[in-house]
Amino acid sequence: MYLRGIGTAAPPRSYEQSQCWSALQESPQFSGLTSRSRAILRKVLLAKNGIATRHLALDPLAEFFDCSPDTLNARFARHAPALATQAAERALADAGLRAADIDAALISTCTGYLCPGLTSYVTEKLGLPQNVFALDLVGQGCGAALPNLRAAENLVASGQHKNVLSICVEVCSAAFYLDNDPGVLISACLFGDGAGAVILSGEPDARRRRVQWKAFHSVISPAERDLLRFEQKNGMLRNILSPEVPKLAGKFAGRVLDELLQSTGADREKISTWILHAGGRDVLLALQKDLNLSPADLCWSANVLREFGNLSSSFVLFVLEKALRENAPGGLWWMASFGAGFSSHGALLEVET
Numbered sequence: 284m285y286l287r288g289i290g291t292a293a294p295p296r297s298y299e300q301s302q303c304w305s306a307l308q309e310s311p312q313f314s315g316l317t318s319r320s321r322a323i324l325r326k327v328l329l330a331k332n333g334i335a336t337r338h339l340a341l342d343p344l345a346e347f348f349d350c351s352p353d354t355l356n357a358r359f360a361r362h363a364p365a366l367a368t369q370a371a372e373r374a375l376a377d378a379g380l381r382a383a384d385i386d387a388a389l390i391s392t393c394t395g396y397l398c399p400g401l402t403s404y405v406t407e408k409l410g411l412p413q414n415v416f417a418l419d420l421v422g423q424g425c426g427a428a429l430p431n432l433r434a435a436e437n438l439v440a441s442g443q444h445k446n447v448l449s450i451c452v453e454v455c456s457a458a459f460y461l462d463n464d465p466g467v468l469i470s471a472c473l474f475g476d477g478a479g480a481v482i483l484s485g486e487p488d489a490r491r492r493r494v495q496w497k498a499f500h501s502v503i504s505p506a507e508r509d510l511l512r513f514e515q516k517n518g519m520l521r522n523i524l525s526p527e528v529p530k531l532a533g534k535f536a537g538r539v540l541d542e543l544l545q546s547t548g549a550d551r552e553k554i555s556t557w558i559l560h561a562g563g564r565d566v567l568l569a570l571q572k573d574l575n576l577s578p579a580d581l582c583w584s585a586n587v588l589r590e591f592g593n594l595s596s597s598f599v600l601f602v603l604e605k606a607l608r609e610n611a612p613g614g615l616w617w618m619a620s621f622g623a624g625f626s627s628h629g630a631l632l633e634v635e636t
Contacts, residue, residue: 284435284440284483284484284495285484285487285488285495285496286483286494286495287482287483287484287488287491288374288376288377288378288481288482289374289377289480289482289603289604290371290374290375290376290479291477291480291600291601292370292373292477292479293476293591294338294339294362294366294476295338297336297590298336298338298339298341298344300336304324306344306347307328307461310461311348312461313461316461317463319463320461320465323468324471328472331564333589334593336589336590337475337591337592338475338476339475339476340358340361340454341456346358347459347471348461352517352518352519355457356395356457359454360397362457362476363392363452363453363478364404364408366454366477366478367450367478369478370452370477370478370480370597371405371409371448373480374480374481378488379490380446380482382409384445384446385411385446385447385448386444387417387418387435387438387444388402388447389402389418389420389431389447389448389450390419390451391420391427391450391451391596392419392421392427392451393421393422393423393424393425393427393513393595393596393623394453394454394455394457394458395454395457401419401450401452402417402419416444422623423623423624423626424624425593425598425623426596426620426621426624426626426628427451427620427622428451428479428560428599428600429620429628431450431451431596432483432496433499433501433628433630439483439484446483447482447483448481449481449483450478450479451478451480451595451596453476453477453478453594453595455470455474455475455593455595456476457520458474458521458522465524466522466523467522470522473563473592473593474593475592477601478597479594479603479604481603483496492607492613492634493633493634495633495634496632497549497615497630498543498547499543499628499629499630499631500539500628500629501539501627501629502542502628503625503627504535504624504625505624505625507531507624507625508623509523509525510528511523511531511622511623511625512623512624513623528562529563529566529568529569530569531625532570532621532627533566533572534573536573536619536621539629540574540617540619553614553615554615554616554617555611555615556583556611556612556617557580557581557583558583558603558617558618558619558632559581559602559618559619559620560584561584561587561588562593562621567588583605583611587602598620599620613635614636615631616632616633617629617630618630618631
């Protein structure tokens with residue numbers, strides 16, 4: 284399977300972390316928080332946590348404080364189809380393809396729920412064929428991009444689908460609100476909104492740098508399920524974000540890499556570029572330690588984190604696009620994500636020099 288095109292999209296408004304802190308202090312909910320909760324918000328937003336700005340589907344920023352269940356659901360329903368469509372349009376343009384050329388579409392999300400799913404809306408907005416095979420994937424959290432791509436690989440390998448559109452879209456601000464739960468507070472400080480899309484085919488495009496999907500591996504550990512997940516409370520999604528997440532991310536990322544290298548016989552020393560999901564600065568540091576990487580190896584992920592924050596499932600697609608656009612060294616690339624489950628995924632790509 285080969286990558287034919289890639290595109291990303293984010294809301295036009297970008298906010299500095301200091302702007303978010305100023306807005307929080309003026310909010311009606313701020314005075315009701317405990318002193319500990321206010322200290323958490325201040326530390327995460329103003330300390331050096333690897334994030335400078337985030338793109339949010341909030342205009343103005345004060346929309347954050349209108350956080351009834353109906354408002355949050357409406358935010359997802361308004362912005363998720365639009366962001367997914369915009370990313371897909373850019374991927375189509377990058378591939379030199381038309382909507383009519385797409386015969387399967389897979390969309391992953393975890394920050395909202397629609398029925399019919401996002402594929403219905405994106406099919407309409409893009410003008411995809413009415414007989415397109417459409418599949419909505421939910422519940423995989425930040426790690427969803429790689430399982431989505433693995434499903435696309437199977438569709439391409441079946442011989443029944445020539446061009447598969449794979450999309451990850453997250454409106455994380457549709458799960459933003461304030462209370463005294465540390466996971467809720469930290470989530471509101473780290474996550475951003477965005478969508479990534481790729482088009483995958485069985486044959487490479489001779490006009491572009493060849494990117495081949497070579498191998499995939501995944502590990503799911505239900506014993507750690509409650510350390511990273513969403514729950515429903517008072518009609519709203521509540522992010523469970525435990526302090527153990529960075530350690531888990533590093534541990535399982537190392538295991539996935541080692542097991543895939545062992546099964547394929549690939550040489551780790553030939554991996555030239557690392558496309559890693561970054562839940563935050565502490566996660567990147569854990570990945571650096573457990574994967575035995577240098578700070579330079581983290582540059583693509585760190586740059587996306589700095590500009591966009593944690594984009595959940597779409598994050599690694601932003602990193603992949605950045606590495607391709609900025610002509611990262613060819614050879615073997617390692618792409619990794621993790622998320623609810625606790626799940627960890629990895630894929631080996633071969634990128635033309």
